[in-house]
Amino acid sequence: VQLQASGGGLVQAGGSLRLSCVASGRTFSSDAMGWFRQGPGKEREFVAGISWGGGYTDYADSVKGRFTISREDGKNTVYLQMNTLKPEDTALYYCALDVHYGPPRREYGEYDYWGQGTQVTVSS
Numbered sequence: 001v002q003l004q005a006s007g008g009g010l011v012q013a014g015g016s017l018r019l020s021c022v023a024s025g026r027t028f029s030s031d032a033m034g035w036f037r038q039g040p041g042k043e044r045e046f047v048a049g050i051s052w053g054g055g056y057t058d059y060a061d062s063v064k065g066r067f068t069i070s071r072e073d074g075k076n077t078v079y080l081q082m083n084t085l086k087p088e089d090t091a092l093y094y095c096a097l098d099v100h101y102g103p104p105r106r107e108y109g110e111y112d113y114w115g116q117g118t119q120v121t122v123s124s
Helices: none
Strands: 002-006 009-012 017-024 032-038 045-050 057-059 067-072 077-082 091-098 118-123
Touching: 002 091, 017 032, 017 091, 017 118, 032 067, 032 077, 045 067, 045 077, 057 067, 077 091
Parallel strands: 009 118
Antiparallel strands: 002 017, 017 077, 032 045, 032 091, 045 057, 067 077, 091 118
């Protein structure tokens, strides 16, 4: 299984970016998907998760109301729409796949496959 994340970049505070993550080697329609991030000198943290079928979503408090996770199973793709970006959102963003038939989980140790990360930098 490979996860390929893209869409990162440099943006000014208040701007928007959309991250994409394409999975290959597995049809992930029955899996949960998540986005995590790791900022400079920080631990990896949960950002957002989505269940199989998209029926359940979960967000970290720090991004709730600004970020939206969605999935398009026909394209084996999960997205993270990020609006009203802040400098503290600067991090390497990872997508991850959890072979889990249930609500998305927040613990990164639960996820089975990881993408390579895409850098998001928000300038003030």
